[in-house]
Amino acid sequence: MRPGIHPESHPVVFRDRAADVTFLTRSTANSTRTVEWEDGNTYPLIDVEISSASHPFYTGNTRVVDTAGRVERFERRYGRTASAGR
Template sequence: MKPGIHPAYGPVVFRDRAAEFAFLTRSTATSDKTVEWEDGNTYPVIDVEISSQSHPFYTGTARVLDTAGRVERFERRYGRRGAR
């Protein structure tokens, strides 16, 4: 890799405030805010809106839409158009 053109890649804490969940990973994202992590070191922290702990898909609270029923209801209401 060419030196001097890539952003710094280091440890960062991502925190989901809605779920009271945080994880330490490596990233090029930076922040002025810091947090003391479980290992006693201080890392930059980035607050996120949603994570795997609060996303409906991962928590099992996702709703499944009945798209087939919606299509059938539309066809019943407006009729199926034939080829012209």
Template sequence: MQQDKQPDHPVVFRDRAVGYAFLTRSTATSDQTIEWDDGGTYPVVDVEISSESHPFYTGKARTVDTEGRISRFEKRYGGGGPAPGGDDAA
């Protein structure tokens, strides 16, 4: 593997929705900077969503009522019979 093809440097990613920020290495760049806890100044990239605000990770994900949708579909269009071309087809 060739070295130094994609230079990475320390970057702070900030999720403004929840006030969460983390320092990592990335190829992302930004004109804005932020002073980090270690006293260093790093470029900061604002993101719309992170693991701190994503519904899947926070446990606030909506549950989809697939069973209710299926039963409504079967009630409306008739159902419960074998699928066309299934094992019961002659």
């Protein structure tokens, strides 16, 4: 590794808001918020919206997406086109 070109990594706590899970790892990300971890040390805290603890691919939970409602909303907004084949 060339010296002086890589960002400094340090311990950071990431909190998944959807699953209410926290985990300590190394990162180059910085934050002004901090949290006291289980070992008694204080680390920067970064909130994430989704992680492996809440992502459907990793959890096996699927989400039902209302595709019919989206199509109807699109057609109401923009109308049907003549090339739609209906």
